[in-house]
Amino acid sequence: MFKRVAPSRFFVHVTLMAYAVLALFPILLVLVNSFKRRDAIFDSPLALPTAETFSLVGYVKVLEQANVLNYFSNSLIVTVVSLFFILLFGAMAAWALSEYRFPGNRWLALFFAFGIMVPIRLGTVSILKIMVAADLVNTLTALILVYIAQGLPLAVMILSEFMAQVPKELKDAARCDGISEYSIFYHVILPLIRPALATVAVFTMVPIWNDLWFPLILAPSDQTATITLGVQQFVGQYSTDWNGVMSSLTLAMVPVIILYALFSRQLIRGITAGAVK
Incomplete structure (x- = not known):
């Protein structure tokens, strides 16, 4: 049995x-x-x-005393906008690196790989100086720009590997039918790499949503604070409101859990396909 x-x-x-x-x-x-x-x-x-x-x-404390809806909306805006541009620019860069051969192709790929190896937090001082000079401190734009730069290297490396596995005959057949390069990218390549896009989205979304470092440095005001930064108001120097901390952390985990539940199948397919390749 x-x-x-x-x-x-x-x-x-x-x-x-x-x-x-x-x-x-x-x-x-x-x-x-x-x-x-x-x-x-x-x-x-x-x-x-x-x-x-x-x-x-x-x-009750979280919903009444804290500006939770504003924190959630800030986190949602920063995460969604960052993910959109990471996937868009990452897919475009991966398509160029995997499909076309041009001077500096290998050096550009090495540059993106270098972005994975070096943590972006090492450049915090320089980033802060740039944001101050551009008058972007205490704006969501500053966080979005930083997160796009943070997520692009991993997105390019993962998506380029998947795009390189698309059969060359399929793309040549589309070109013979008179389909433009843009249409091949949008209508042929992107549907075939949906598992990879879901994998990049999940791996990129979690660090952005949970990040405390850059919101604390670049956008610490109450109007631009994210949910992870908003939780800190329940942590005091001499006392901590653990009921508020636990409740706010639970609410902060909900979007990540929902995203994983929606894209878990695509995520597993992307991971396993990448392991086989």
Whole structure:
């Protein structure tokens, strides 16, 4: 009745399950404690809420005292606009690097690869000077520009590898039919690399949504603060409102979870296809 499982395969499954538990445990811990009273969070942080410990005071504080809707809208605007231009410019650059041969092609590809190896935070001082000179401090535009620069190298490298695997005969057949290069890119190439686009979107969206470094430096005002920066108002020097922290973190996780639920199939297809290639 039971199939015999090879020891190596069993070890792989156990390892993956252990990693899944390790990754999901902090999320579950935050979610559970967001529905508990402050004293219950410290007395039994691993226990589920009961009739005595259940409380929505954290969500009430977040929705009433904090400008949460403004923080969410700022994060949403920055993330969506950044993702749009990262995917657009990344796909265009990947198409040029993978399809056409021109002087400096290899050097340009190396330049994008260098952008992956060097963290953009090393240039924080220079970026801040540029934003001050351009009068973009405390604007969402500053964050969008930084995140586009941050996400483009990875997007170009991933998408160029997928575009290089598209059969050359398919593109030549489209050219023989008189289809323009733009139409080939938009109507032929982009539909074929949707798993790669979803992979880039998920891998790029999470660091942008969760980032605290650049919003704190480039857009710290209350009007331009993102949701991760808005959570900090519940953390004080001498006391911390843990109900507010847990509730705001739970609300901040919702968009990421929804995005993964919508694009999980495309994400897995993109990862597995890239592993095979």
